[in-house]
Amino acid sequence: MKWMKEHRFGLMITLIMFMLVTGIGMTSQGRDRTTLPESLVSSGVSPLSRVVYYSSQYIHNFYSFVTELSTLKSRNEALEQELHDYKIKLTDYDKLTQENKELKSLLSFMDEHANFEYISGSIVSIDPDSGFSIFVINRGSNDGVQVNMTVVLKEGLVGRITEVSGGTSKVLAITDQNSMFNGVCVRTRDYVRITGDDNYKLKGYVDTEAKIEAGDIVLTSGLSGAFKKDIVIGEVLEVKKQQGKLEKLVVIEPAVEVEKINNVLIIK
């Protein structure tokens, strides 16, 4: 008894740490719903976060505008050069337009996606440790959001809901290294196993026989269950053969610039 009294603090900290480790173990695979106290904290913090987030973004944009004034001349020259480059690229326009039409008809993308019901949401904060890999949006179970719902933008796939509270939800971006899903190449119908990579890119793996190449568009396959089918993931940047491996590495540029989004759509 005396020993316990003398070591009360040590015992208490050990007990708390044990509980925290248990918490880590129980939640490391993700959970469908948060507890009521967590939901209350998240919902309570969300309005203030949102105000600070948008105020900071406004100040940042204004500051960027002011600081960029001095560089306008050089930017103007760069833009003129860019315009010149675009004029050259314009010659390929007809070809690209035709290709675009073919792709659209191939996918029937817009028709299929008109059937989805959406919930719109805004980002209220970003995970300070991992950046845009995980972000919080101002829609939760009260708005009908559920775990594993697909988060998109008009341009393509953003991520999936990993945790839902009453008024907020956490989104795991597709560019996060923990994000794993299947895609399919539009042109060749090759299946691609995709995961997040550094610098907001995606990396995929395909069989060595796959005919996928740079410039191909990759869509969600709908096979893994996490994402709805036929949502644009991105464009293949390069395909690399890996020495001694039975798969080719595919580097994909996501259709959505995850680090620049403010508002998202959640597919019901």
Next chain:
Amino acid sequence: MKTLIISLVLLLELILQGTFFQFMNIAGFYPDLVLITIVIIGIFHDKEYSWRFGLIAGLLTDIIYGRVLGFHGLLYLTVIVVVSILASNVFKESIVAPLLLFPIGSLVKNTMYYMITYLLKENIPIGEYLASFGIYYWVINMIALFAVFFLMLRYKKYWVVSN
């Protein structure tokens, strides 16, 4: 009351880190205000009182941003207990104490962070992780440490509990 004040300050700092500093940063680096505050609280209070703030800050981080409940709770609890033990015999109102103990706190937090993420099979490339603690990290955090330390010293009566 003092416990509530410190908890609200930690919450506000956490919100700033997830919002304001995502836009206002230098090459992606910004001060780790929560860690700085945790270290200063650990210096001014004994471990029997300070531990709760490590736990509160950590759990708030987990609830608001984290995927795994208890992850940051474990990190900040360990940091504040270690700092409180090391600071038990130092002159608390000198800037030397936080200058010495912040690097230790940062080392404890980030080593544990890397180890736990490794155990959770979330491999962060070690080179990339170490690169995030370059000169910018230390300069920005040391400037913030000075600012937060003298600000907290000035308003000591609102948050320091006399033993």
